[in-house]
Amino acid sequence: MLNEMFLKVKPELLPAYSDETPGDAALFNMAGDYSYLSEGYYLSQDACLRGKRVFPSPEEILDAYVVPLALEKARQNKIATPEYKITNDEFGIEPPVLLYPINPFSDRFELVSTLEDAPKKFRTVTRLGKYAACVQELPHDD
Secondary structure, eight states: OGGGGEEEEOGGGOGGGTTSOTTOOEEEEOOSOOOTTSHHHHHHHHHHHTTOEEESOHHHHHHHTSHHHHHHHHHHTTOOOOOOEEESOGGGOOSSEEEEEOSTTOOOOEEEOSTTTHHHHHHHHTTTTTSOEEEEEOOTTO
């Protein structure tokens, strides 16, 4: 059953990994759902613990579900991303914006459409100011 969940690819077919030793195939986790504590996450974790090179890796899985990390990794790899800033200042927010948490305990974003909503929603996303927030400005006509 586990072998059915992976696609095995020869390293020479992966240009970014052409320096790997021949015969060291990469495994692609085909589970589909990679969210934390899902079967897909555990399949990648298990393959990694067995010394296999697996995509996505457990680290990539965890980072992908934290919006600011995913945005920054995409930007560094020259993938177009919406403009965003990371801040711990709730007074610098001009609605409409999306607020994304950076804290490890939440993945719930907040839409701030009015200045009156900003302080409460900012405190929610930042866990009462303990963490910074990722702020994505939206067009004013949205």
